[in-house]
Structures are given as structure tokens and as C-alpha cells.
Amino acid sequence: MDSFASLLHGLSVAMQPGNLLYAFIGVTLGTAVGVLPGIGPALTVALLLPITFKLDPAGSLIMFAGIYYGGMYGGSTSSILLNTPGESASMITALEGNKMARAGRGGPALATSAIGSFVAGMIATIGLAFLAPLVVDLALSFGPAEYFALMVLAFTTVSAAFGNSALRGLTSLFIGLALGLIGIDLQTGQARLAFGIPDLLDGVEVTTAAVGMFALGETLYVAATASRSPDKIEPVRGSLWMTASDWARSWKPWLRGTLLGFPIGALPAGGAEIPTFLSYSIEKQLSQNPEEFGQGAIEGVAGPEAANNASAAGTLVPLLTLGLPTSATAAMMLAGFQQYGLQPGPLLFTSNPDLVWGLVASLLIANFMLLVLNLPLIGLWVRLLAIPRPWLYGGILVFATLGTLGANPSAFELGMLAVLGVLGFGMRYFDYPVAPVIIGLILGPLAEQQLRRALAISQGNPSALVETPLAIGIYVICALIVVGPLVWRMVSKKPLPVLASSED
Amino acid sequence: MIDGNQAPVSSRADKAAFLIAAGLFALAGVVAWDAAHLNAAVATYSRVGAAAFPYGIAAALTALGLGTVAAAIKGEFPDREELELHRVGWILGGLIAQIVLLGFAGFSIATGVLFAFTARGFGGKPLWATIPIGIVLSLILYLVFSKGLELGLPQGPLERLF
Numbered sequence: 115m116d117s118f119a120s121l122l123h124g125l126s127v128a129m130q131p132g133n134l135l136y137a138f139i140g141v142t143l144g145t146a147v148g149v150l151p152g153i154g155p156a157l158t159v160a161l162l163l164p165i166t167f168k169l170d171p172a173g174s175l176i177m178f179a180g181i182y183y184g185g186m187y188g189g190s191t192s193s194i195l196l197n198t199p200g201e202s203a204s205m206i207t208a209l210e211g212n213k214m215a216r217a218g219r220g221g222p223a224l225a226t227s228a229i230g231s232f233v234a235g236m237i238a239t240i241g242l243a244f245l246a247p248l249v250v251d252l253a254l255s256f257g258p259a260e261y262f263a264l265m266v267l268a269f270t271t272v273s274a275a276f277g278n279s280a281l282r283g284l285t286s287l288f289i290g291l292a293l294g295l296i297g298i299d300l301q302t303g304q305a306r307l308a309f310g311i312p313d314l315l316d317g318v319e320v321t322t323a324a325v326g327m328f329a330l331g332e333t334l335y336v337a338a339t340a341s342r343s344p345d346k347i348e349p350v351r352g353s354l355w356m357t358a359s360d361w362a363r364s365w366k367p368w369l370r371g372t373l374l375g376f377p378i379g380a381l382p383a384g385g386a387e388i389p390t391f392l393s394y395s396i397e398k399q400l401s402q403n404p405e406e407f408g409q410g411a412i413e414g415v416a417g418p419e420a421a422n423n424a425s426a427a428g429t430l431v432p433l434l435t436l437g438l439p440t441s442a443t444a445a446m447m448l449a450g451f452q453q454y455g456l457q458p459g460p461l462l463f464t465s466n467p468d469l470v471w472g473l474v475a476s477l478l479i480a481n482f483m484l485l486v487l488n489l490p491l492i493g494l495w496v497r498l499l500a501i502p503r504p505w506l507y508g509g510i511l512v513f514a515t516l517g518t519l520g521a522n523p524s525a526f527e528l529g530m531l532a533v534l535g536v537l538g539f540g541m542r543y544f545d546y547p548v549a550p551v552i553i554g555l556i557l558g559p560l561a562e563q564q565l566r567r568a569l570a571i572s573q574g575n576p577s578a579l580v581e582t583p584l585a586i587g588i589y590v591i592c593a594l595i596v597v598g599p600l601v602w603r604m605v606s607k608k609p610l611p612v613l614a615s616s617e618d
Numbered sequence: 619m620i621d622g623n624q625a626p627v628s629s630r631a632d633k634a635a636f637l638i639a640a641g642l643f644a645l646a647g648v649v650a651w652d653a654a655h656l657n658a659a660v661a662t663y664s665r666v667g668a669a670a671f672p673y674g675i676a677a678a679l680t681a682l683g684l685g686t687v688a689a690a691i692k693g694e695f696p697d698r699e700e701l702e703l704h705r706v707g708w709i710l711g712g713l714i715a716q717i718v719l720l721g722f723a724g725f726s727i728a729t730g731v732l733f734a735f736t737a738r739g740f741g742g743k744p745l746w747a748t749i750p751i752g753i754v755l756s757l758i759l760y761l762v763f764s765k766g767l768e769l770g771l772p773q774g775p776l777e778r779l780f
Contacts, residue, residue, distance in 0.1 A: 165767055279689075281685045281686065285642065285682045295649065295675065334710075337702075337739045338702050338705055504738070504740040505742070511732055512752070515716060515729055516756075519771055520769035529717055532714070543701070
């Protein structure tokens with residue numbers, strides 16, 4: 115009942131008129147930016163992060179939650195109508211949804227994805243409210259060794275488990291870790307990799323890195339391959355509403371997707387890719403018309419889309435309770451907390467209960483607003499898709515540099531943006547995943563801090579890292595994640611069915 | 619891609635992959651050099667000082683570089699599309715112009731030029747038409763964000779009019 119009381123209290127915070135307004139602005143902006151082709155929730159949050167600088171922390175985090183969920187709704191719209199998934203978790207939606215749209219069933223595809231997202235978001239947010247306090251209790255007993263082990267786990271899953279190649283994923287991660295070294299070492303006060311440049315002493319701004327690598331890198335890549343990838347928007351023909359048979363075929367996948375997405379997202383190893391792919395293959399097996407899969411099956415949109423949204427709420431569990439981002443979007447949320455000097459973790463629940471519970475409750479409100487905003491107004495958002503590409507990408511870069519300059523109005527910061535953009539472009543071109551760079555950049559310094567703390571307590575004895583059963587268990591899981599797929603490939607000569615897909 | 623297609627394995631070693639490996643070795647070298655430099659400058663009081671983590675990262679980057687060389691020899695790099703680099707050139711040119719202009723021309727003019735160059739990179743209208751549009755757009759954004767949300771954006775002659 116404790117969670118319930120806290121959640122009610124959170125609702126009373128989130129229902130204050132000012133906060134409702136922030137939530138509304140957040141969901142509207144989030145949908146508008148998220149619907150732009152190729153822009154997923156992580157980039158939506160990164161682009162909009164700097165504009166919340168001057169708001170008060172509670173209001174801006176509520177706006178953020180709205181942007182986060184809005185970006186997810188908007189992302190599904192562009193995935194379905196344009197087949198441009200902004201991130202790997204929406205690839206399934208793009209696959210089946212776009213086929214539906216081409217068959218003239220774009221309306222029901224959008225509807226099942228929006229309603230499924232709503233159902234999943236509601237259930238998963240309530241799950242978050244009940245699970246988070248339990249994890250907080252557990253986390254209070256964690257020492258630096260456990261935290262370090264959890265971060266190693268997050269590194270492993272983010273880089274090695276997804277994508278085609280563990281080599282490329284790990285390379286991305288270590289590039290991120292190297293970028294994370296830049297700046298003043300907090301424990302000894304020495305500047306590392308700053309080369310005497312004062313602007314580098316504070317390290318690489320996470321938002322600059324995310325905007326540079328995602329927005330600029332993607333823009334450069336799209337430009338370089340533009341003439342070969344003509345965009346084709348599928349008009350929403352026919353009825354927007356789902357028929358009785360659509361409902362009958364959708365509601366079970368929604369619930370199953372939620373049940374897959376939330377727990378997997380909530381694991382510190384989470385991520386949204388595995389539950390969406392799992393949901394897709396389960397729906398395919400359970401469906402009475404499996405032949406429709408690959409041709410536009412509504413179950414194939416409903417299930418994965420629910421799984422995607424549920425896992426997004428799930429990733430907030432490790433983020434809020436442990437300070438551990440397990441997806442690119444969660445990393446951007448962490449950057450949002452850090453810009454106010456707030457460190458998510460067990461202590462935040464006791465030191466700032468209003469803020470945490472206000473945020474959780476505002477997710478529920480954002481979900482309501484999004485359902486209202488998306489279904490009747492879908493025609494408006496679709497029109498955003500029709501912006502010609504020169505204007506669209508010109509606008510994206512204007513916004514990207516606006517955000518970067520808003521965070522730090524200096525030409526140096528723009529230079530960083532350009533350098534990181536070129537890096538992101540190169541990585542995109544050679545099929546290196548970009549998300550591990552951002553995770554490495556943001557989590558690397560935290561991991562180093564925990565490692566050194568653990569070793570300082572043990573006076574340099576490295577066995578302290580593997581002294582507790584929990585830490586040992588986590589390292590075993592890491593080893594399984596790295597070795598498991600290799601063994602599978604050797605035994606079956608085929609990639610894992612669930613993961614047989616590239617990041618991006 | 620969904621159907622799990624891997625790049626066809628070609629026997630030809632991939633030159634670009636060797637360049638990536640070289641880049642990783644260079645990055646590892648810089649990180650290790652910097653870490654060594656730290657130890658010389660300040661005596662560390664604990665065994666796990668500021669240099670330990672960088673050394674670990676440098677070692678890992680070296681190993682990944684070796685792995686990249688191995689992958690390159692085996693031709694395991696994915697096939698790539700042809701690039702139209704002149705388009706990339708327009709956009710990067712726009713960014714450089716923005717960086718140069720920002721100091722004295724202010725946010726709106728600098729960002730308007732970026733907008734126009736980016737649009738040009740995507741095959742948009744000629745610059746004389748897009749630069750004014752970009753400047754007006756940026757000025758509107760400037761007014762919204764600097765007056766409304768108090769972002770401190772660089773000012774120039776246009777911004778000072780308001």
C-alpha cells in the first residue's frame with residue numbers, strides 16, 4: 115500500500131495546473147519531433163533536453179517524461195507510414211505496420227499501435243510504481259562492487275548482445291568509454307585527455323554527443339545516400355478505426371507484449387529489442403493466420419508495439435532506482451537528471467520523493483494525453499511527414515545546433531558537434547551501433563568511480579570485486595551473454611532467431 | 619535487417635577496415651600516452667589512481683583493433699553503399715560557416731546559413747532563396763527560446779534589434 119499512497123501523492127503533484135501544462139507541452143513536442151522520419155525517442159529527448167534548462171527540476175522532468183512517451187508514439191507513426199524506424203526497437207512495427215499501411219490498413223495499424231502503447235504504458239507504469247520501492251530496498255544494501263558489476267552487465271548487454279557483431283558493438287562501447295575519460299578526474303583533480311584545452315576540462319557534454327552522433331551523423335548519412343532512398347509516405351486510406359475483428363486480434367497481443375516488455379526492460383540488462391522480437395515470434399506462433407505475418411498482420415504490430423512501450427517504462431526501474439541507464443533513451447533521461455545535479459538512485463527516493471513520484475505519476479497522465487492527442491489528430495502529425503527533405507533536415511540541424519548552443523553558447527561546442535557528427539556518420543556507414551558510445555560516455559565515469567571506490571575500500575585487493583554472491587552472479591550472466599550467442603552460432607550455424615537483426 | 623542477412627563473405631581484404639583498426643590503435647596510443655603522462659605529473663597515493671582505468675581502456679581498444687584486423691583479413695566487414703560525399707560536404711560546410719559566423723553575425727544569420735547549406739546538400743532550392751528563409755526561421759526560434767526560455771544564445775546585429 116506504500117507504493118499506492120506514494121503514487122497518489124505523485125498524482126497530486128503531477129495534477130497541479132503548471133505541471134499539467136508542462137506535461138502537455140512535453141507530449142506535443144515529443145510527438146511532433148518523434149514523428150519526423152528516422153528520429154527515435156532517444157534523439158527526441160536529446161534534441162529537446164536543452165530547452166528545459168531554465169525550468170524548475172520537477173516541471174522539466176515531467177515535461178521530459180512527456181517528451182519520452184511522445185517520442186515513442188510519434189516514432190511508431192513514422193515507422194508505420196514511412197518505414198523509417200528511428201531505433202531498432204521499432205523495426206518490427208515498421209516491418210508489419212508499413213505492410214498494413216501499403217495494403218490500405220494504415221488507420222487500424224496506427225490505432226492498434228497507439229491503443230496498445232497506451233495499455234502497455236499504463237500497466238507498465240503501475241508496475242514501475244510497485245517494483246521501484248522493492249528495488250530501492252534491495253539497492254540500499256549494494257556496495258560499490260555490486261554497482262560496478264551491474265554497470266559491466268549494462269555494458270555487456272548494450273554492446274555485445276545486440277547487433278550483428280560483438281566486435282563492432284564493443285568497439286563502439288570503448289570509443290564511448292574513451293570519450294568519457296576526457297575532463298577532470300574527480301578523485302585526483304587531474305585533467306585527462308584535455309590537451310590543455312579549457313573547454314575540455316568539463317568533459318564531453320552528453321547532449322552534444324547524442325545530438326552530434328544521432329542527429330548530425332544520421333543527417334549526413336541520409337544525405338550521402340539520399341538519391342537512392344526515395345521516401346514514400348503511405349497515405350492513411352479508409353477508416354482509422356479498428357473493426358471488431360481488429361480488436362479481437364489485438365487485445366491479447368497487447369497484454370502479452372506488456373508482460374514480456376516490462377520485466378525484460380526492468381532487468382538491468384534490459385533494452386527494448388529482445389522483448390519486441392520475442393513478442394513478434396510469439397504472436398506469429400499463436401496467431402490463427404500466421405501466413406499474414408510479413409504481409410501486414412495486426413498482431414505483429416500490436417504485440418511488439420506494446421512490448422516496446424512496456425519495456426520503455428521498465429527501463430525506468432534500473433534508471434530511477436540504481437541510476438543505471440540500459441538504453442540510449444534512458445541515458446538521455448539520466449543526462450536530464452544530471453543537468454539539475456540530481457543523481458537517480460535509491461537515495462533520490464528518500465531525498466526527493468515529490469520529484470520521483472511526480473515523475474512516475476506524470477507518465478500516467480502523459481499516456482492519457484497521448485492517446486487523446488494521437489488518435490483524433492493523426493492527420494495533423496501525418497502532415498509533418500510530408501515536409502520535403504531539404505526543409506526537414508535543414509530544420510533538424512537548426513534545432514540541433516540551437517540545443518547545443520543553448521547548453522553552452524560557444525563555437526567550440528559547435529565544433530565538438532561537427533566532429534562527433536562525422537564520427538557518427540562514419541560509424542553508421544560501417545555499421546557500428548551508435549547507442550553504446552552514448553552509454554559508454556555517460557556510464558563510464560560512473561563505473562570508474564565505483565571501481566576505484568571498491569578497490570579503495572579493499573586497499574587495492576581486486577578480489578573484493580567478486581566477494582559477494584550477487585556480484586559473482588552478475589558476472590556469470592555477463593559471461594553467458596557474451597558466450598551464449600557464440601556457442602549457439604557454433605552449434606546451429608545460424609544466428610539467434612530472436613536477435614537475427616542488426617541494430618539500426 | 620529483419621531477415622538477418624549477413625554481408626556476403628568476400629575473400630578480398632577490406633582496406634577501410636584496416637584504416638579503422640589503425641584509428642583504434644591510434645586512439646589506444648593517445649589514451650595510454652595521456653595516462654602515462656598523468657603518473658609522471660602527480661604521484662598517486664592509491665594503487666588504483668587516475669591512470670588505471672585509461673590503461674584498461676587503451677588495452678581493450680588495442681585488442682579490438684587486433685580483432686578488426688582479423689575481421690578485415692577474413693573479409694567480414696559488411697558491404698557498403700556508395701556515398702555522395704559532395705552532399706556531406708555541403709552540410710559540413712554549413713556547420714563550419716555557422717561556427718565562423720557565430721561570433722560576430724549572431725545566432726540567426728549563422729544558423730540561417732547552416733539551414734540553407736543543409737537544404738542545398740539535400741538538393742533543395744538555391745542559396746539566395748534559402749538563406750533568407752533560414753535567417754527568418756532562426757530569428758523566430760531565437761526570439762522564442764531566448765525570450766521565452768531564457769537560453770543565452772549568441773547575439774549579433776539582428777538579435778540586438780529586439
